[in-house]
Amino acid sequence: GSKMIDAVYNLVSKYPKKVTICHSAKEVNQAIKDGKLALILVAEGPLVFQGKVDLLRNWRRLGIQIVNLSHGEGAEGFTKDAQVVYKHLLPLAPTSAWQISTSSVGFMTHTKRNQLYKKEKGLSPIGKQMLKEMEKLGMICDLSHASDAAFWETLENTRVKVCATHSNCASLCGHTRNLTDDMMKALAKRNGVMGALLL
Incomplete structure (x- = not known):
């Protein structure tokens, strides 16, 4: 968490002519013009905030x-990925997770995925509160790894800026980490962007 942020800032101070931390699209464009690597800081999960707005x-x-x-x-559990990444934070999941249902993981047909989606619960109360705060702060919510129910509830019931930084096309590769055509269209309607990954 904070040690990683400190390490990034130390890296930037060590190589100021080569790399910079950017806080806006304007700063990213300027970094590119200046021939610098533009860094955008990301938290890949919300448990580090412990459900606290401050x-x-x-x-x-x-x-x-x-x-x-x-x-x-x-709030109801966690995937094997989360167990590896968040060992020390997992006790916080029941009260600090931003979605209720655990994300489905694995290859499956569109029909099977739809069946699971109908059983899923979306955003948790703390998730709704934190997304409202993110909207006020001008932050962006990354929907990669989110459950389908939480994905749709975020798009339909919040105005927070959205993206999916590392998700692929589910119609080409039927893994639950990937977005369906409807998801990609909905993301685009909200001016969200999507980044591909090797999966």
Whole structure:
């Protein structure tokens, strides 16, 4: 968490002519013009905020621009990925996770995915509160790793800026980490962007 942010700032101070931390699209464009590597700070999961709005605000002050809605964990449980990434934070999941249901993980047909989606619960009360705060702070919610129910509830019931930084096309590769055509269209309607990954 904060040690990683400190390490990034130390790196930037060591190589100021080569790399910079950016807080806006304008700063990214300027970094590119200056021939610098543009860094955008991201928190890949919300458990580090422990369900506390003041911690979210303080991380924003440190330069965090984007927060993943989930890394697979939900208030009801967590994926194997989340177990590896969040060992020390998992006890916080029942009260601090931003989605209720755990994200489905694996390859499956569109029909099977729809069946699971109908059983899922979306955003948790703390998730709704934190997304409202992110909207006020001008932060971006990354929907990669989110459950389908939380993905749709975020798009339909909040105005927070959205993206999916590392998700692929589910119609080409039927893994639950990937977005369906409807999801991609909905993301685009909200001016959200999507980044591909090797999966």
